[in-house]
Amino acid sequence: MTADVFVFVRPGRSRRTLAVLIPVYATLIGLFVLVDAAWWVIGLLALPTLPALWDLWRNPSAGVRLDATRIRWHSGRRSGALALNEIDHMRFDTRWDFSVRVSAVLKGDKRVHLPFESTPPHREFETAFEDRRIPVKRTHFSFF
Known part of the structure; x- marks a missing residue:
């Protein structure tokens, strides 16, 4: 033996997670600014990303x-x-x-x-x- x-x-913190979150949030901000999407719709679309943000924060x-x-x-x-x-x-x-x-x-x-x-x-x-x-x-x- x-x-x-x-x-x-x-x-817990990875470049892959960051590489996914950056375009997701850029798209959400673009929807809010360019298309004038409602803030609550943007909030609902951002909800599934919260666990990934939490892992980036806590590591x-x-x-x-x-x-x-x-x-x-x-x-x-x-x-x-x-x-x-x-x-x-x-x-x-x-x-x-x-x-x-x-x-x-x-x-x-x-x-x-x-x-x-x-x-x-x-x-x-x-x-x-x-x-x-x-x-x-x-x-x-x-x-x-």
Whole structure:
């Protein structure tokens, strides 16, 4: 078993979010100024962007730490940890939107789902588990 520690941290603030919000707000301001749209219509159109603005402001981090004995994860205010000897296998589910969700299947068939935002790129993560001799099962495009 390896003594290396696998660490992945993702900040909540991203350039992609900023790159999306700038044109959205430019369009909303343009609608207000050029088309004389009602302020309440602009407000309604801006409502779906508020969670992204909140994440830009707060910058919550998400990540995972995998060492020789434990896996720990955090996402905003949520966090969790598992001892590696409790894990029967890790399950990597490829969804219909091509995202990969990760679950720890414990001995006794209980599942613990890792938050999507705290999981690293799946190939690196899968290799980290294989290095620690934890079986990895992959499923593709299932309904369950």
